[in-house]
Amino acid sequence: MRKILLWAPLMVFALLAGVLLRGLQSPESGTVPSKMVGRAAPDFVLPAAVPSHPGLARADLARGKPVLVNIFASWCVPCIAEMPVLLALKRQGVEIHGIAIRDKPEDVAAFLRDHGDPYARIGSDVSSQVQISFGSSGVPESFVIDGSGKIRLQHIGDIQQDDVPEILAALKAAQ
Numbered sequence: 001m002r003k004i005l006l007w008a009p010l011m012v013f014a015l016l017a018g019v020l021l022r023g024l025q026s027p028e029s030g031t032v033p034s035k036m037v038g039r040a041a042p043d044f045v046l047p048a049a050v051p052s053h054p055g056l057a058r059a060d061l062a063r064g065k066p067v068l069v070n071i072f073a074s075w076c077v078p079c080i081a082e083m084p085v086l087l088a089l090k091r092q093g094v095e096i097h098g099i100a101i102r103d104k105p106e107d108v109a110a111f112l113r114d115h116g117d118p119y120a121r122i123g124s125d126v127s128s129q130v131q132i133s134f135g136s137s138g139v140p141e142s143f144v145i146d147g148s149g150k151i152r153l154q155h156i157g158d159i160q161q162d163d164v165p166e167i168l169a170a171l172k173a174a175q
Helices: 002-025 077-091 105-115 129-133 161-173
Strands: 067-072 096-101 119-125 141-145 151-156
Touching (some): 077 096, 096 129, 105 119, 141 161, 151 161
Parallel strands (some): 067 096, 096 119
Antiparallel strands (some): 141 151
16 A cells, blocks of 8 residues: 555656646647637827838728738747738738838838738827737737728737638638
């Protein structure tokens, strides 16, 4: 009996470790549900991030046509990785607006020059207040906004080619 009591803590630890490892290897869901989907985009007015583009405001998102809002930063490596996909979406007629967070105008301009420019408007969110009000916790993140200004889809992370059908379907459904 004494030997069993000596091994009990190790057995309990092994059992807990096994349960935790199983949960990490096969989580219930890989998506994070957004509480913002179905709600109106937050009210905001952002100045232009670069002189070549107008700034961005909530009013620009409620003009009767669905748009894609992409939150990005010049210092963000995944933002560079998604740029070819955003450029392809623009070529397909998708209107894309950007929100540059915690960035300087010269860095945003260099980012656009070096990696391409899919944006119609780019707002500068130096303090990340608008980013947070969208429910975004990092970069890149993108939102499909319908013509009345409601959020219809939140895409966390860089948009990859595999994500394009979902983005296009959400844009079509948002018309």
